[in-house]
Amino acid sequence: MITSKELMHLEDFLNMGQLNVKTFQHLSSEVQDQQAKQLFQQISQKQQQHVQSISKHLTGAQTLQ
Amino acid sequence: MAQQQNQQGQQSQQQGYNGQGMQFSDSDLMNLALNETKNTAHALNIYITEANSNQLRQDYMTVLGDVYSEQKQLFDMMQQKGYYKVQNADQQDISQAQSKFSQSN
Numbered sequence: 105m106i107t108s109k110e111l112m113h114l115e116d117f118l119n120m121g122q123l124n125v126k127t128f129q130h131l132s133s134e135v136q137d138q139q140a141k142q143l144f145q146q147i148s149q150k151q152q153q154h155v156q157s158i159s160k161h162l163t164g165a166q167t168l169q
Numbered sequence: 170m171a172q173q174q175n176q177q178g179q180q181s182q183q184q185g186y187n188g189q190g191m192q193f194s195d196s197d198l199m200n201l202a203l204n205e206t207k208n209t210a211h212a213l214n215i216y217i218t219e220a221n222s223n224q225l226r227q228d229y230m231t232v233l234g235d236v237y238s239e240q241k242q243l244f245d246m247m248q249q250k251g252y253y254k255v256q257n258a259d260q261q262d263i264s265q266a267q268s269k270f271s272q273s274n
Contacts, residue, residue: 106221106225107221109219109221110219110220110221110222110225113215113216113219113220114225116212116216117212117213117216117229120209120212124205127201127205128202128205131201131202134198135195135198135199136195137195137199137250139246140195140198140202143242143243143246144202147202147206147239147243150239154232157228157231157232158228158229158232161222161224161228
C-alpha cells in the first residue's frame with residue numbers, strides 16, 4: 105500500500121529520473137572535455153539504476169492491492 | 170584561468186539575448202549538470218521527509234547518497250578546471266561571528 109502523496113512523488117521522481125538520464129547523455133555528447141564526458145556518462149547510467157530501483161515500489165504497490 | 174573564464178562569459182553575453190548564435194561552453198554544460206544534481210537532491214529531501222513507507226524512504230535515501238556523491242564529483246572537477254570559484258570569508262567577519270558566539274558560553 106502506498107499513500108496518494110507517495111504515488112504523486114513516485115511519479116515526479118520517475119519523470120525527473122528519466123529526463124535526467126537523457127539530459128546527462130545529451131550533456132555527455134555536447135561537452136568537449138573528456139573527463140566531463142566520462143563523468144556525465146557515468147551519472148546517466150547511475151540514474152538509470154535509480155529509476156529502476158524506485159519504480160519497483162510502483163509495481164510492488166500494485167500487486168499488494 | 171580566471172581571465173579565460175571571464176572572456177568566455179562576456180562572449181556569450183555579446184552573442185545575444187535573443188538566444189541566437191549562442192553556444193554552450195564546457196563550463197556552461199558542467200554548470201547545467203551541477204544544477205541538475207542539486208535540484209534532484211532538493212526534490213529527494215522532500216520525498217524522504219514525506220514518505221510513509223520505511224522501505225521507500227530507505228530507497229530514496231540510498232539514491233540521495235548517490236546524488237550527493239555525483240554532485241561532489243562534479244563540483245570537484247569544476248573547481249579543478251577553474252570553472253567554479255569559491256571565495257574565502259573575510260577575516261574580520263569571522264572574528265565578529267566568533268566573539269558573538271563565545272559570549273553565550
